[in-house]
Amino acid sequence: MMVRMVYERRDVIPLIGEAFRRYGFEGTSISRLTEHTKLGKGSLYNFFPGGKDAMAEAVLDHIHQWFETEIFKPLDELNPSEALDMMFAGVSKYFRSGQRICLVGAFALEETRDRFSSAVCSYFDRWIHALSGALQRSGMNSADAGTLAAEVVAGIQGAIVLSRALMDETRFAAIIARLAQRCRGG
Amino acid sequence: MMVRMVYERRDVIPLIGEAFRRYGFEGTSISRLTEHTKLGKGSLYNFFPGGKDAMAEAVLDHIHQWFETEIFKPLDELNPSEALDMMFAGVSKYFRSGQRICLVGAFALEETRDRFSSAVCSYFDRWIHALSGALQRSGMNSADAGTLAAEVVAGIQGAIVLSRALMDETRFAAIIARLAQRCRGG
């Protein structure tokens, strides 16, 4: 077994993710990634023999894992009220009040959706079902919980778009607050 | 004055817009635009001496004009209930139940936002204010109307993201229906 190196595959995935966030999938060139990761082309293709597509796949998987442990699992297992607080606080921090985009949402809007459709689909599907489950455990009936869950997940995506478009972080916070309120039955 | 030709500048703008929608700004190459518009490179640069940026600017302007006459003006001038119906019906048709993306929203997520920030910002600003005005005329107080307007515009953007991610048009319709219901005070 090798001793932990400064740059392993798993260390470079978040850096690639940030580059995709900033420039989009098409707008991120390999040479831009070498600057951003401080890794040569050879190293990049050594870690990701599948090229840019494989990098995107790895990034999407990494994101899904983060949400799985930080958001989805708590929604499944914790008591609903606590889990909902955790979710809204978690996404506000993760998306930096809308200044950091949701890469999965951005991919859904691009042509790249077709290339990574299963990753994109499973992320949102998992989120909605986890949220819907928590809402049901908090006393909501199944149909209402499903509708509200989809509404909330969509609302978060929309809040990112809007706060970035208007370059106003407070928009994100305001919309998130309203969504949280409605989950509490307001 | 010249006789109306088959391809004028204004005829080609929607075609360029559709290409941007499908492939994104970075993903749309000039050669792809020549195929999509059936115009040579020379013709394109004759119509848009500023290149791809000028094309995007023209497309954004064209979109804003469409919304101005079909959505924003009615919200300003018609009676609120009628204007709201028109808005929800209009966007559902325009975005083809989420299968056709909002280019302005997509630009807000990309790096291109910085290049076209004023067009992106004014589009959403205008929409929110027009909607807020209609909601106020329907009896809502100013603060609530402003909050709900932002929520609805964000919700529409989120509905596009979600329905595309899940490849399910019915999601779009369901979320739009709920947003409409809340505008009617439900």
Add this chain to the structure above:
DNA sequence: CTTACACTTTACCGATAGGTACAAAATATC
């Protein structure tokens, strides 16, 4: 018919795209 101008076609430009080849260097195993 001629002149003027709008439009199109074609060839071309340097830069950069994603990707490969391969030798050198670093590291791990024995």
Add this chain to the structure above:
DNA sequence: GATATTTTGTACCTATCGGTAAAGTGTAAG
């Protein structure tokens, strides 16, 4: 320390990128 394996740097490949130049073609006004 010798050997096997990973990791890295560099040079290189073809294709395409956005954009330009200029000659040619069509149309319209005088």
